[in-house]
Structure formats: C-alpha cells, structure tokens
Amino acid sequence: MLLVMRKNATQEEIDAVEKAVIEAGYTSRPIPGGERMAIGVLRNAGPVDPALFAGMPGVAQAIPVTRPYKLVSREVHPHDTVVRVGDVLVGNGHFTFMAGPCAVESLEQCLAIARAVKAAGAQIFRGGAFKPRTSPYSFQGLGEEGLKILAKVREETGLPVVTEALDTAVFDLVEHYADMIQIGARNMQNFSLLRRAGQSKKPVLLKRGMSSTIEEWLMAAEYILEGGNSNVVLCERGLRTFAMHSRNTLDLSAVPVVLKESHLPVIADPSHAAGVRDQVLPLARASAAVGVHGLMVEVHDHPEKALSDGGQSLYPDQFVELAGDIRAIHELLMARAK
Ligand code: PEP
Ligand code: MN
Numbered sequence: 001m002l003l004v005m006r007k008n009a010t011q012e013e014i015d016a017v018e019k020a021v022i023e024a025g026y027t028s029r030p031i032p033g034g035e036r037m038a039i040g041v042l043r044n045a046g047p048v049d050p051a052l053f054a055g056m057p058g059v060a061q062a063i064p065v066t067r068p069y070k071l072v073s074r075e076v077h078p079h080d081t082v083v084r085v086g087d088v089l090v091g092n093g094h095f096t097f098m099a100g101p102c103a104v105e106s107l108e109q110c111l112a113i114a115r116a117v118k119a120a121g122a123q124i125f126r127g128g129a130f131k132p133r134t135s136p137y138s139f140q141g142l143g144e145e146g147l148k149i150l151a152k153v154r155e156e157t158g159l160p161v162v163t164e165a166l167d168t169a170v171f172d173l174v175e176h177y178a179d180m181i182q183i184g185a186r187n188m189q190n191f192s193l194l195r196r197a198g199q200s201k202k203p204v205l206l207k208r209g210m211s212s213t214i215e216e217w218l219m220a221a222e223y224i225l226e227g228g229n230s231n232v233v234l235c236e237r238g239l240r241t242f243a244m245h246s247r248n249t250l251d252l253s254a255v256p257v258v259l260k261e262s263h264l265p266v267i268a269d270p271s272h273a274a275g276v277r278d279q280v281l282p283l284a285r286a287s288a289a290v291g292v293h294g295l296m297v298e299v300h301d302h303p304e305k306a307l308s309d310g311g312q313s314l315y316p317d318q319f320v321e322l323a324g325d326i327r328a329i330h331e332l333l334m335a336r337a338k
Pocket of ligand 1: 132183186207
C-alpha cells in the first residue's frame, strides 16, 4: 500500500503515520515526491486494510499496490527515474552509450578503445575485471589490476566506468573502483549479491537472467531498492531459446512492458544477445526503436585477439556507425513524443 500525504502534511503527521505502519507490523518506507511525501507500506504478507491509515491526519490517499515488485513499480513511483553515473545521466530522455571491451586486458588496450568510443559519443566505458566464464580454463579477468586500469581510463578520458561484481567476496573492491556496478545475467538471482548491492551508494546495472521472466527480473531489482539503493538501471541482454543462429534471443518485447511497469531506466545489450558481430548493429537499431534509454555494446580494437567475446565485439569504426544510427532513431522518437 502507498500512503500519499497531503501537500501541507507536517513532519509530526508523517512521523505518526510511519509509527502506525510499524506498529501494525509492517515496514515503512518514506518516498519523497516533487510536491508531497508518500509512505510505502512494505513487508505485508497479505492485503493491507486501508482503514488503518486512511483517516489519520495528513493522509490524502491510501492506494493499494497490486504488483509484487512494489518500489520498482510505477504504482509507487509514477515518474521516470534518472540514474546518475559519475556526471552521466541515464533514463528519461537521456540516451546513454556504454561501450568497451568484454574484458579489461591491458591499459593500452583499454585506453585505445576508450578514446575511440568516446570520440564516437560513448559516455560510459565498460570492461570486465572479474569475468563470469563458462570454462574455468578461459581467461577469468585481471581482477584488481583490471580495476586499477579502469580507474586510470577514467582519469585519462573522463569517462565513468561500469564493471561487474562477480560475487559478494569482490563487491567491496569493485565498489571502490567502479562508478557503476554490474550484476551479470548469471547472478540476477544471487540474492546475497543483490542485498549487498542494495547497501551500496553506487548505481547498479542489473542484467536480466538468461531464462528469467520479467517478474523475476523486476523482483531482483526490488531486492536492491528494498535495501535502500534506488539507482538501478535494467539491462535486457537476450534469453536462451531454441535459436541456433544467435547466442541468445534479444527479448525486445520485454522493453515496452518493463517501461510500462517500472520507473527504472532500461537499456539493451545487443552484443551478448547476438554473440556474432553482424547482428549487433541491426539489434541495436531495433532496441533504440522500442524505446530503450541506452545501449551497452562490446567494442575491441583487435577483436581477433580478444581474450573474451571477440566474435561479437565491434571494430571501433562499426561503433561510430552504430552510434550515428542510434542517435537518429532516438531523435525521431523524441520529436514524436513532443
Ligand atoms: C558482460 O557484460 O560482459 C557479461 C558477461 O554479460 P552477461 O552477464 O549479460 O552475460
Ligand atoms: Mn562479454
């Protein structure tokens, strides 16, 4: 349930409502709005009786929340959330490109790619220092050395960096170096990792699990918001299907559903969906057309030598073309929305 306070509600009235919520056995979550305060009633096992709070001084409305993902839903927070990553904004009219290699391999490699993608318009640099690999024999990432390289790239280029926290053991380290913490598809339902991300002051990029429903994805985001971190960006990166022509199947029909259900920004990752370079540009165009707030794209200056995901990494020139096309599509949608 959402208790919307009157515009002129006093702090005493707000405090009294919060106290009543707690005394009724629920958790209270103040949700400041532009003009008025709202109080979310959380951790209720069944429906909450509106009569408990509706008549209290200062309460304008008691609105039942029907969705299981409460803080993530538009029922509780109707307006689009804009997430800040360093100085870069993601969501609601801001189109954000996150680009870089799959894995951080060396400072030279990262700087060359970062400079190229920045020149093409990328605002955030991506690169994994801790890599989730199917085989234990594959390159696992440079670890802390990779994080230091990312910090150096930020220093040299001014681009904020997003990188994956593979588990709770490395979370503190990643949080220390990164501007945005990625939770990968394989970890979307790693609940201890989600809870740890909920305690972070850094924004989180939450990728959709490769066989997760939209509800499971939004519930995963709910863990992070419930923990106190509202700066979550959702990322559709493709699902495992019977298709053999691509690594995954980019679920673009999920995008309008999630945009309708949730106030959180949604981006797409056509690289991990495609798995092959040739499909990345068309899927990126299609993602922009369904209204994502940004894209995460893998780019490598020597993809044939890449230590991971070389086959799906764009050459820098291809990223230039992609960014140009996407800007044109985004501008068209923005002009239509006016
Ligand atoms: C990645 O972004 O490098 C990655 C491993 O992505 P995903 O978790 O979507 O597979
Ligand atoms: Mn990758």
